[in-house]
Amino acid sequence: MRVRLFYKIFALALFSVVVSISVMLLTVGYFGYFNFQDYLVKSKIHELSWLTDKLGEYYKENGSFEAIRLSAEERMPFSEPLGMKPFGKGDGGNRRPDMFPGGVADGRIRPLKEKDYEPFGRLKEDMLTADGKLNVMAFVHFRHFIMLQDADKKIVIGVGNVNEFHFISIISDGATVGYLGIRKPPKMTQPMAAEFVREQVEITLVSAVIIIAITGLLTWFFTKRLLAPVPPLIIATRKLASRDFSVEIRDMSNDELGDLAANFRKMAYDLSMYEQKQNRWISDISHELRTPLSVLLGNIEAMQDGVRNINSDSLNILHVEVSRLIKLVNELHEMTMVDSDNMRFSFGSVQICRIAEDAVELYRSRAEEFGFQIRTMIHNGETKVRGDVYRLRQVFINLIENALRHSKSPGVIFISCSEQNGSVLVTVEDTGPGVPEKSLGMLFDRLYRADISRSRETGGSGLGLAICKYIVEKHNGTIRAVCGSMGGLRIEIELPAEGENE
Structure with missing residues (x-):
């Protein structure tokens, strides 16, 4: 089943929000429960600050808590040794009737009731006598809720595991003389506390539902705006696939x-x-192939009909046209290697100026036949570059042929080779008519011709300079076309010297 990108992003965003809020709810519920338990303990600790002060005063007057311990041993049931948990139901038979004074000050005796286990409900009332003194006998009554330890953390009075109590220090004259333990609430059984947590969870749930609803609306709105550029791109892609390149996509956002x-x-x-x-290019190549083939066909038919004699002149014409076809086919083959980046190179240490000079000598006689003078200013030093001799010679031959082909006769072709600033500069310049300045940047584009009709007449395929650029760049060099000082075109090639290239 195909699901639109809009629904995927919307679902992902909404799912992230729901998960985040669910984690928040669990976190609030969990930590809210335990934090409220801690709050209850800390509130009782704050309420019992008076008791630690009274115990500190008691210790200062008596020097120890021994009297409290002896009173506890005398009055506590035999079934409840210090530090042990009390028996449950059924232990009442082991209790003496004077063990559980409900109101010590008035001397009345009554058994503990369930409400007395409500922590500290009657603590201050029973712990203090009428004159504000500490009533040590009352510790037995609250032994399940408070535990008293001496400075060595030995239990003086109290029932239960010490881990169930939260202890605070008893200070007398700046020294810790004991610890008062307050029993931690085992569970949130108080109706008020449970109601408080339940209300907090309900409020959080309602808030979560509202947040999810608002987030869903906002996510829907912003997702639609975010993906607004996508439908036009889909339409444009379909047009492009059908070779319709007139697609227009306006700017809709300032992002990716x-x-x-x-x-x-x-x-x-x-x-x-x-x-x-x-x-x-197809039109040009068709024309380039058609012209020599037409010449070949015409001459061959003329020879067959006896109109033209088979002699050296007619054979030379056929040879020129065949050579032109071979050159064009070779350039097409090299262009395919350029496109696939499979042109082979054999790099070595070469004297670039000597290669340029050899290419000049190869074309000097031919240039003179067409009314051109070749002038050179070639550096005679031993400057070397890292390069392929065959490919560099191919570049210089292409440039000289290009100058001969596109310059008016009589004319001059000037070639220079010199070293400067750690690189070698080779230039090929002619006397014109040159190339319009606006066309200089496109001369190295494949199939480009500044003057289509003249190029066809002179046999240019529009591939030579593109091949030259590829070869030069493979040598880590640069090639550019500028307007020459003699009124024509100047091609400049800059290659790093061998020491710089390494």
């Missing part, structure tokens, strides 16, 4: 989706330009 839309527009434009170049 906006960048995606901008890059998509650029891709559509580049594909459109590429298709135009490809169509022009």
Whole structure:
């Protein structure tokens, strides 16, 4: 089943909110419960600050808590030794009737009732005598709720495990003389406390429902706005797949989706330009192939009909046209290697200026035949570059042929090679007519021709300079076209010297 991206993002955002709120609820419930228990203990500790003060005064007057311990041993049931948990129901038979005074001050005796286990309900009333003194005998009555330890943490009075009590220090004259233990509430059994926690959970639940509802609406709204650029991109992609490059996508956001839309527009434009170049290239290649083939066919038919004699002149014409076809096919083959980045190189230490000089000598006689003079200013030093001799010679031959092909005769072709600032600069310049300045940046694009008709007449395929650029860049160099000082075009190649290239 196909699920739209909108619903996926919306569900993910909403799920994250629900999980977060659920974790918050569990955290609030859990820590709220225990924090409230701690709050009850701390509140009782605060309430019993008077008792620690009274115990400190008692210790100062008597020097110990021994009297309290002896009183406890005398009055506590035999079944409840110090530090042990009390018996449950059925232990009343072991109790003496004077063990549980309900109101020690008035001397009346009554058994403990359930309400007396409500911690500290009658503590201050029973612990203090009428004149505000500490009534040590009352400790027996509250032995389940408070525990008294001496300075060595030995139990003076109290029933239960020490881990069930929270202890606070008893101070006398700046020294700790004992510890007063207050029993921790085992569970939240008090109706008021339980009601408090229940109300807090209900409030949190209602708040969570409201938050989820508001978050859902906001998530829906912002998700739709976030994904607003996506539908136009889908439509544009379908048009692009059908080779319709006239797609238009307006800027809808200033984020990654906006960048995606901008890059998509650029891709559509580049594909459109590429298709135009490809169509022009097919037209140019068709023309380049048609011209020599037509010449070959015409001459061969003329020889077959006896109109033209088979001699050296007619064979030379056929040879020129075949050579032109071979050159074009070779350039097409090299262009495919450039596209696939599979052109082979054999790098070594080479003298770049000597390679340029060899290429000049190869074309000097041919240039003179067409009315051109080749002038050179080649550095005679031993400057070397890391390069492929065959490929560098191919670059210089292409540039010299390009200058001969596109310059008016008579003319001059000037070639220089010199070292400067750790690199080698090679230039090839002609006397014109040159190239319009607006076309200089596109000369190295494959299939580009500044003057289409003249290029066809002179046999250019529009691939030579693109191949030259690829070879130079593989040598970590740069190649550029500028307007020359002699009125024509100057091609500049800069390659790093061998020491710099390493």
